[in-house]
Amino acid sequence: MSTHNLEAIFKPKSVALIGASVKSGSVGAFATRNLQQSGFPGQIMFVNPHLASLDGRAVYPDVASLPEGPDLAVIATPPDSVPGLITELGARGTKAAIIITAGFGELGQHGKALQQATVEAARPHGLRLVGPNCVGVIVPQIGLNAGFSHLSPPQGDLAFVSQSGAMVTAVLDWAAPQEIGFSHVVSLGDMADVDFGDMLEYLADDSNTRGILLYIEGIQQARKFMSAARAAARTKPVLAVKVGRHAESARAAASHTGALAGSDAVYDAAFRRAGILRVLDTEQLFDAVETLARTGPQQGERIAILTNGGGPGVLATDALIDLGGRLAKLSPETLARLDAVLPKTWSRANPVDIIGDAPGTRYTAALDALLDDAAVDAVVVLNCPTAVGDPIEAARAVISTVEAARTKRLAGRNVFTSWLGQHSAEPARQLFAAAGVPTYETPDEAIHGFMQRVQYRKNQELALQAPASRAEPERYPLDIEAARQAIHRALAAGRTWLDSEEVIALLAAYAIPTPALRIARDATQAAQVAGDIGFPVALKIRSPDITHKTDVGGVALNLAGPEQVHQEAIAMLQRVRVTSPTAVLSGFTVQQMVLRPGAIELIVGVTDDSTFGPVVLFGHGGIAVEALNDSTLEFPPLNDALARAQIARTRVWKLLQGIRNRPAADITAIAETLVRVSLLATDHAEICELDINPLLADAKGVLALDARIRVREATMPAAARLAISS
Secondary structure (H helix, E strand, O other): OOOOOOHHHHOOOEEEEEOOOOOOOOHHHHHHHHHHHOOOOOEEEEEOOOOOEEOOEEEEOOHHHOOOOOOEEEEOOOHHHHHHHHHHHHHHOOOEEEEOOOOOOOOHHHHHHHHHHHHHHHHHHOOEEEOOOOOEEEEHHHOEEEEOOOOOOOEEEEEEEEOOHHHHHHHHHHHHHHOOOEEEEEEOOOOOOOOHHHHHHHHHOOOOOOEEEEEEOOOOOHHHHHHHHHHHHOOOOEEEEEOOOOOOHHHHOOOHHHHHOOHHHHHHHHHHHHOOEEEOOHHHHHHHHHHHHHOOOOOOOEEEEEEOOHHHHHHHHHHHHHOOOEEOOOOHHHHHHHHHHOOOOOOOOOOEEOOOOOOHHHHHHHHHHHHOOOOOOEEEEEEOOOOOOOHHHHHHHHHHHHHHHHOOOOOOOEEEEEEOOOOOOHHHHHHHHHHOOOEEOOHHHHHHHHHHHHHHHHHHHHHOOOOOOOOOOOOOOOOHHHHHHHHHHHHHOOOOEOOHHHHHHHHHHOOOOOOOEEEEOOHHHHHHHHHHHOOOEEEEEOOOOOOOHHHHOOEEEEEOOHHHHHHHHHHHHHHHHHHOOOOOOOOEEEEEOOOOOOOEEEEEEEEEEOOOEEEEEEEEOOOOHHHHOOEEEEOOOOOHHHHHHHHHOOOHHHHHOOOOOOOOOOHHHHHHHHHHHHHHHHHOOOEEEEEEEEEEEEOOEEEEOOEEEEEOOOOOOHHHHOOOOO
């Protein structure tokens, strides 16, 4: 990753447009107009062999004829001409080029070859490339519009970086009536050179940029992106829209983990770990920017709702619960204080309904009481129009209260507002905007703004986490060599799935507990080893060709004696030969039957994402794991805090806390298992899929009841696969 020569793109002293044109409606004509009319103070040079002048400016026939080598070149000529032009420009000392031209990597082998030739032509000169197939670059502060967008936005402090040129023009069109300005607008196109990682590194240090907005279709260099994103997000808000949320490509994966870890879920994990706030569309993107701009850091997530109407309070509560938020429990002191200043008919609970006739003084008294309650981390204030209440007066009262509180007690707590309606609410919204108090049209939008703040804080905390330290061998005892031997035995035998003994050996090497297991070659031996283990036992078919044994009738549970084991083994062979006639059968595994009533079935796994490398999955396990769809991903290696945060993101987290007199599960043991599995992934590049399902969890600890591990020959060192190196 490097910002080398990016200054030539964003602060050039001279620009040459190659392919300048007067042809109406052409890309070259739009680019010519934008360069001339945007107010760029530096030298502008046009290149076109068929024109002598253009709007009073000299036009040069080729790059060699230019009076000097431009800092920045904008290329709008046919794709076959581009590699040669880059060679000529590099020889003239040009440091950057924006390639508007399409017809490269998106158009088959010839286009890909042209793109590679362009990159190779630029490399000897250190010449940076934006594009190809892009709309261009806009830097309003210096009057630069180097592209063919239909609008030139005003100067602002938001940077917008997009892979999609169409989204650039759409966002500019949307932002114009909103009077939203930009520090930079960058269309990356095919990202032959300059990509999101480069832009994040550059914009993180740009003093004119307050926030960075990303429109992402896909990431090419994951480690570069993650490193730059984590650094940028520490200094300013970074928000992203990622399209393609519903890709189904992972559904054909052989393991549960592979099926659950679809590409969009991996991007979710990447954004969380980088400290980026993800939103669903461009409108949410700009709403989130305003929320982050008008609020301070949010330290907690317990919220109080203050309203002059019961209905809006219920709407806000529903939205809060839907988004996983928490209502604050008001202290007895706060309730008593509110009793003293509110009508007897007030709700006496959170949401705090101060009744429809509430004047500004009632808003002030109630908001003061809530902000003084240590159990309240934020307040959403609502107002619905009534015949006896003045929304402007109420707004002014809230603004005065917030301004007074900012200096003495509001650190880490925020106030969000929503004045419902249009006619009477719009002037109040203008007052809030002028005072820097976040305001929204509806209660659920206000709650969403608060939850964006909460999620942003959580993501920032994740971004600062360091991986597990190997300086704690007593906590994480590992036998890396024993695990390596188990993996290499399978590969040497030409197998991609580890057999049961190898799985047990690998898990044992990382101190992940499993039940006792024996191998039997036939039904008679299965009955014998079952007696050695002790009844009851579980019997499973043994085959390198069968991954999900339950699906083919290859599992029998709670077998109570040797005769039952023998009979079931014979019946199982017959069933499996019918359901999987081509599978190679190599006997049975006999496993101690674990009797842990009340234990919760979890899934822990690893899969190797094609972009981001290994990811660790945790969720609600069992045979219906895909149907439950209660899982979350994290990047290895984990530490205890990352593992606990991953567990807490799932719905099964509530079950793990204990319900109906059932004691809480051992969260420490679950978190340590996640850390150990993550270390397996970081230590062994051969592991491409790992499923522990179910991992039983209760107050006694955890037990890996069943596991599958797929391996392949490593093509790179294990550490090189990781999206996060430190």
